Amino acid sequence: MSTIEDKNQDSSKKQVEIDEATNVKLLGGHEFDGIRELDNRLPPFLKYLFYASIVFSAAYLMLVFVFEHDSVIQEKEYRNEMMAAMHQEEPTPSDGTETAAPVQRTQEDMLASGAETYGKICSVCHGKFGEGLVGPNFTDEYWIHGGSREDMHAVIVNGVIEKGMISYKNQLTETQIQDVITYIQSLKGTNPPNQKAPEGEKYVPQQQEEKQPQS
C-alpha cells in the first residue's frame, strides 16, 4: 500500500500552529472533538523495518516458489530429518549400552528401571500395581500368552494386536524390556487390591529359569 500519497497539504491551512510541548506543527483543519493531529513524519526506523520485512518476504517466497529449497518444503525437510536420524542411530548402541552398563547393574537397578518403564507405559492397561485393568493381572500365577521370560519378551516385542497390546519394539530398548520383565515377575503374589480375575493358564516356573529365584 505504498502507493498512498500522504502529502496532505490541507486547503484550510491558513496560519501554522505549533504544538508547544513537542515543537511540531499541528495539522490545520484537523480537529475532531478537540483531538488534533501532528505533522510528524513516519519514524524512519519503522519505515526501514517495513522495507526489510518486505525484502525478507520476497526472498522467502523465492525460496519456496522458485528454488523449492529443502528448508522450506516440509516433505523434503522431513525426509532429511529421518535420514539424519538413521545415520546417527547406528553407532550408538555398541559403544553406549554394552560395555559399561551390564557389569555394574544390580538387581535393584534393574527393578528400579523396570518399575519406571512399567509406570510410564504398562500401568495404563495393567494397573498401577499390576492388578490388571483392561490388560490382564500380573500378580497371579495365570498367563494368557505364557509366563516365561521368553514368552513375555515376545508379547512386548510383537504385541497382541487383537487384544489391544501394541508392539513396543520401537519404544523400548532391549535392556528396558529385560528390566520391565524382571519387574513384572517381581509383582507375583503381591496381592494388591482390586485384582482382575485370573485369565489364561497357570504357569509354573521351570527349574531352567535360573535367573529369577523365587522371592
Added chain:
Amino acid sequence: MELQKFTYDNKITRNFAVATIVWGVVGLLAGLLVALQIFIPEMNFSLEYTTFGRTRPVHTNAVIFAFVGNAIFTAVYYSMQRLLKTRMYSDLLGKIHFWGWQLIIVSAAVTLLAGFTSGKEYAELEWPIDIAITIVWVIFGINMFGTILQRRTSHIYVAIWFFIATWVTVAVLHVVNSIGIPYSALKSYPIYAGVQDALVQWWYGHNAVAFFLTTPFLGLMYYFVPKAANRPVYSYKLSIVHFWSLIFIYIWAGPHHLLYTSLPDWLQALGTTFSIMLIAPSWGGMFNGLLTLRGAWDKVRKDPILKMFVVGITAYGMSTFEGPMLSLKTVNAISHYTDWTVGHVHIGALGWNGLLTFGMLYWLIPRIYNTKLYSVKLANVHFWLATLAIIFYAVPLYIGGITQALMWKEFTPEGFLAYPNFLETVTQLIPMYAIRAFGGGLYVVGMLLLVFNVIKTAKQGSLVKEEAAEAPALRPQPVEKTKSESWHSFLERKPIRFLIIATIAISIGGIFEIIPTYLINSNVPIISSVKPYTPLELHGRDIYVKEGCYNCHSQMIRPFRSETERYGEYSKAGEFIYDRPFQFGSKRTGPDLAREGVKTGRIYKPNAWHYNHFIDPQKMNEESIMPKYPWLAEKDIDLKSTAPKIRVMKKLGVPYPDNYEHKANDDLKKQAEEIAQNLREAGIETESTKEIIALIAYMQRLGTDIMTPQTDEDTEEE
C-alpha cells in the same frame, strides 16, 4: 454560520458499558474455571455441561464477543457521536443492536453448554445464532453509516476508519466462515471440508483477532488516548500508512495457524511472510499511540487511566512482534500445540484488550455520569493487579510451553523418544498451570475492583442521558477532489468510497488464498483409499465435536520425526476430505488422535480401554487430567438424525450410495453390535445403542484410511 443544537445519546453508551462490565466478569470467571479445570479434573464436576470441552468455548466466546464486543460498541457509540458532531442515526436501531447482541450472547452460552457447537474455534455458534449475528451486525452497520452520512464534520477521523474496516471485515469473515447446511434445528455441517475448512476457519480465526480484537481497539485508542492525555495524535501520516498496510496485509496471514500441517507449502509461505510484513504496520499503531503521550509523561505517572493505556499499548506491541516470530516455521515447530500460544494470546487479550477497556471505562463512566471517578486509588490498585496478573499468567505458560515441546521432541541416544508417554509431558506442567490460574485470579480481583468503583461512581453522579451539544451544519463539500487536497484527505470526506476501497483491500488476500485450493487439485491430492465415514462413525464424530474434544486433542501429525515416532505416519491433505468440520485442533493438552485407530500404530488402544477411559480416565491413569464422560454410556445415539445427516452429507458431495439414508441405521446397528460384543468379551456389559459405542467406532476409524499399505514400508525402513 448558524450553530445547530442537538444532543448526544449517553444512555446507549451506558448500556453497552454496563454490558461490557457484566460480561467481563462472566467471561473472566469462566476463564478462571477453565484454568482450574485444566489441572484439577474434579473441577469438571463429571457433568456434561461443565466439562472443559464445553466451558472453554464459553470462556473464549464470552471474553471476545461479549466483553470485548460490548467494549467496542461502547467506544463506537460514545466516540462516533462526538467525532462526527451528531447524535447516532437511530435510537431504535441502537436499541435493537444492544438487546440483539445481549440475546445472542445468552443464547450462545446456553447452546454451547448444551453441546451445540460447530466445532470451529471462535466460530462455535450454530447456524440460527449465526444468522442472528449477521442481522444484528447489519443493523449496527446501518446505524453506523447513517451516523457517518449525517455528520457535521467534513472529514472522518482515523478512529472511524478503523471502525469502518472492522465492520466490513467482520461481516465478510463471519458470513463466509459460517456457511453450512443445517440437518436439524440447531446443527449443521459446513460447506467446506478438511484442509479447505481449516484454511477458511483460520482465515476467519486469525482475522477475528485482527478485526475484532485489534482494529476496533486501534479506533478506541485513537479516540481515548489523545482525549485522556489531552495531547494531539503523534502523526497523521503514520495513521494513513499503518491503517492501509495493516488491513491489507492482515487478511493474508491466516495460514500461519496451520504451519507444518497438511496445508500446501505455498499457503504456509504466504502465512509466514505476510505475518513478518505485519510487524511494522502493527508497530505503527503502537508508536502512534505511545508517542501521542509525548509531552504528557508527567501525567502518565499519576493517572491510572494513562498507565493502563501505556501498558495496554505496549502489550499490543509485544504480541504483534511475538505473533510474527511464532509464524516462522522454526519457532512454530516448538510453539504450536503448546501453552506458548495460549500465553501469547493472553498478552494481547489481558494487556491490549483488557487494559484499554478498563482505561476507557474509568475515563468514560465519570463523564457520562457528570462526576469524578469514585476512587483513583482503587483504579491504581486495579492497574497494578492487572499488570502483575499478566506476568503471573503468561510467564508460566511460556516456560510450560517450551518445556513440553522440548520433552515431545527429545530422543534418547538409542533413538527412542525420551518421553514416550504423553502424560509425562503434561504432569510436568501442573505447577505452571497452578501459577497461571493464580495470575488469572489476580486479574479477576482487579475486575471486581472496577465493578465496585464504577457502581460507586455511578451512585455519586447521575446519568446525563441527553448531553447537549452544538455545531455548525456541514457546508456543502466539493464533489470532486480539489487541487489542493490530497488523495487521502479527499477519501476522508467520502465515507462510502472509503468503505469500498477498504473492502477491496481486505478481500484480496482471502481471494488469493482460498479460491486456488478449489481450482487446483494438487492442493489436496486425492487418496483413493479414503472413504466416507460409516453412519456410526459419523455419529461418533459428531459426539467428538459436541464434547469439544478438539479443545485438547489435535488430529494433525506434523512431518517431524518426533511426531511420526510418537503417533505414526504424518497427516496427508487427502485424508480429511470427508471431515466436516475439520478437527485439526490447535492445542495438545492431550495427545494427537489422528492415528488413534491404526492397530499397528504407536498409540492404539483396544475398545475396552477406550470404554473405561471415557468413563473414568483417572482409573486408567491416576495422573490423567482428562474429564470423565460417564454420560456417554448412558445416552442413546440419536438414530432419528441419521437420515438427515446422510442427506446433507450427500448434498455436500459425500459419495454415499443412492437412498443410503434409509439403510444407514441398519449398518449403524450392525457395526455398533460388533463393538458391543467385543466389549462384552472384555467383560464390559453395555448396550450397542449408547453414544460411547459411536465414539469408540470413530476413535478406531481415525487415521486408518491410508495406513494399511503404508505401515509395512515403515517398519521395514527402521
